[in-house]
Amino acid sequence: MIGGRIKSLRIKKGYSINELSEKAEVSKSYLSYIERGIQENPSLQVLSRIARTLDANLEDLLEENKEQITDLSKLDEEWVSLVKEAIGQGITKEDFTYYLEFIKFKKMDGGKA
The missing domain is CATH 1.20.5 (Single alpha-helices involved in coiled-coils or other helix-helix interfaces)
Structure with missing residues (x-):
């Protein structure tokens, strides 16, 4: 789920939802909807801004199970x-x-x- 990956990266970065919202120029409520899985298909523009703010790329947000098996x-x-x-x-x-x-x-x- 995209929202879960965004939330995980946000927490690793030490950002509150407010901070990420401001830095990525995405409304707090919309970001919250994405993280909670209510909004499941955010635009690529929004995802790009979020990824860039989290020092990630779109693939990091879109690829399921990317970190599931590393060893x-x-x-x-x-x-x-x-x-x-x-x-x-x-x-x-x-x-x-x-x-x-x-x-x-x-x-x-x-x-x-």
Whole structure:
């Protein structure tokens, strides 16, 4: 959720919601709606101002699960098994990349494609 990532970055920066609102030139109420998930689709202009103020980039705000797995040694056995099976079935890195892009597209499209 974009709002959760914004709130997390705001807190790491030590900004109150008022401070971020003023610095990013976004109303406090609108920023609060974003953080609480009430406003789920803020414009790219608003997100750009927020990201710039937080010394982040749009990808930091938009990418889900970016920080979820940073240490591959903590990858659970089921994932390891799935990757090994995929390799055993002859799936290449290029194939895997294609599948990931397709899944991202399906999620953005709401599964309509």
